Amino acid sequence: MAQYTQLGLQDAASPLMEELLHFHDHALMIITLISAFVLYIILTMVTAKTTDKYILDSQEVEIIWTVLPAIILVLIALPSLRILYLLDEINDPHLTIKAMGHQWYWSYEYTDYEDLGFDSYMVPTQDLTPGQFRLLEADHRMVIPVESPIRVLVSAEDVLHSWAVPSLGVKMDAVPGRLNQVAFVASRPGVFFGQCSEICGANHSFMPIVVEAVPLEHFENWSSLMLEDA
């Protein structure tokens, strides 16, 4: 989950998010070095006591500061395009879940084998138990088996919403009348939080998404329990 004064991205919980994190570090390092270098040049220029008033141009330095930025841009573009194509690859999902956005809650349907569906409302602040996270907890979590490719079909029943879980590297708009598909693999067990990411009315900030990745046997037990309760 996001933390107070957090500066970087959340820890990755899926291989795609790991790739995105590493690319972010790569790009951030490049722009930090460039900015530090430019700041140094500016400081030396500004604090210099002497000036050479006969410098008009220099072909050599022009070539350097054309070629070097072009090379740096290529070094940023190649990993970026690689990740772009990686995000769109076809995987073979083991499970398909439908996430429907409503005002102001999410509902999840697991209809591959049986008819399992439930709503997921935010836990109100006054009902939180100690240790729970304010504005992030939901009464029913979307439970998935760990290390299995999951396909989530996102749509909405009323207005635009967006289903986002940053630590899984997933964000997909929920458009009424449209099915959007997003796929991911949870590489470790855990609880991953996200929030609705498209303005949808008064309680847009109060419809969180909670994904819980558990081993397969626990997932099967959970789904049998949920089916019994329904």
Next chain:
Amino acid sequence: MLATVRKQLRNHPALIPLFIFIGGGAAMSMLYLARLGLRNPDVCWDRKNNPEPWNKLGPTDQYKFFAVNMDYSKLKKDRPDF
């Protein structure tokens, strides 16, 4: 026009990398746009002879430009014909 450019290049050879990168970038973008226009199955040019090319995709077709981790020849068809 070309004579002017050639004279400027002789006096300022630092402009040559600029031509290379900008020319190369423009060429690559145009080539990719042409590839998208001609080879993308979402595009229909001939309504009489090839009306819906997106219906002709097989399970092993790769229509994206670049495959990082995906072996398209291993995919199988898992939906019924219609």
